[in-house]
Amino acid sequence: MTDYLQQSAAAEKQAREIIAASNIINIWEVAGARVNIVGSLKIGVLAKHRDIDFHIYTPELDIDQSFKIMAAICRQPQIKQCTFINLADTEERCFEWHLQWQTAEDQCWQLDLIQIEAGSLYDGYFEKTADKIKQAMTEEMRQTILKLKFATPDDMKIGGIEYYKAVIQDGIRDFESFLRWRQKQNFSGIIPW
Numbered sequence: 001m002t003d004y005l006q007q008s009a010a011a012e013k014q015a016r017e018i019i020a021a022s023n024i025i026n027i028w029e030v031a032g033a034r035v036n037i038v039g040s041l042k043i044g045v046l047a048k049h050r051d052i053d054f055h056i057y058t059p060e061l062d063i064d065q066s067f068k069i070m071a072a073i074c075r076q077p078q079i080k081q082c083t084f085i086n087l088a089d090t091e092e093r094c095f096e097w098h099l100q101w102q103t104a105e106d107q108c109w110q111l112d113l114i115q116i117e118a119g120s121l122y123d124g125y126f127e128k129t130a131d132k133i134k135q136a137m138t139e140e141m142r143q144t145i146l147k148l149k150f151a152t153p154d155d156m157k158i159g160g161i162e163y164y165k166a167v168i169q170d171g172i173r174d175f176e177s178f179l180r181w182r183q184k185q186n187f188s189g190i191i192p193w
Contacts, residue, residue: 002143004047004146004147004150005143005146007047007048007150008045008046008047008146011046011047011048011050012041012044012046014050014103014107014109015041015046015050015052015109018052018101018103018109018111019037019052021076021078022073022076022078022101022111023073023076024054024073024111024113025054027069027072027073028056028069031058031065031069032058032059033056033057033058033115034056034057034118035054035055035056035057036054036055036056036057036127037052037053037054038053038054038055038126038127038130039051039052039053039112039126039130039160040053040160041053042127042130042134043130043133043134043137043160043164044134044142045142045145045146045149045160045163047146047149047150048149048150048154049149050107050108050109050110051109051110051111051112052109052110052111052112053112053114054111054112054113054114055114055116055126055127056113056114056115056116057115057116057117057118057123058115058116058117058118059117059118060117061088061093061094061095061115061117063086063088063095066095066097066115067084070082070084070097070113073099074099078101078102078103079099079100079101080100080101080102080108081098081099081100082097082098082099082100083097083098084096084097084098085098088117091121092116092120092121092122093116093117093120093121093122094114094115094116094117094120094122095114095115096112096113096114096115097112097113097114097115098110098111098112098113099111099112099113129161129193132193133164133168133193136168137164137167137168141167141168144167144172144173145163145164145167147175148163148166148167148172148174148175148178149163151175152175158182159187159191161191161193162182162185162187162191163178164193165191165193166178166181166182
């Protein structure tokens with residue numbers, strides 16, 4: 001197994017351990033929410049960017065309840081930072097919570113908890129997109145996506161969907177071709193699959 005595949009497998013294992021230790025899913029489900037893992041972890045292409053994405057669906061966006069739930073989560077000593085963005089009055093109909101989780105090995109993970117109003121425009125959108133990507137992605141494509149992610153400089157911010165579109169839809173196989181491909185794209189906002 002190549003080094004980047006081993007690193008990805010190790011990152012996924014650590015992500016699952018953090019999910020279990022954080023108790024995020026249980027805390028939100030006890031409050032009546034539906035919680036889904038989305039993003040790179042769900043698709044199986046977690047690389048060097050340590051982040052875990054949760055989409056949390058509630059019947060309404062109750063700011064008091066949301067802060068109360070997040071207070072319970074943030075009591076854990078591994079949580080070193082918490083930020084909140086209120087997008088309830090936008091078409092996204094959500095609260096964004098971004099946490100920094102510090103491991104015993106001093107690794108910092110970003111935990112993105114997006115609380116979305118059930119039945120709104122993006123209810124299930126990203127989960128369905130992830131399922132479509134997984135169905136279209138071969139193992140060779142998955143490995144190429146990981147290779148590109150690991151080749152990306154740490155200071156370059158690239159959305160996961162860009163890698164998926166380049167590799168799966170347009171056959172990109174190396175980093176230089178990926179950069180040239182990216183220059184020709186006109187992405188803004190939420191990039192559709």
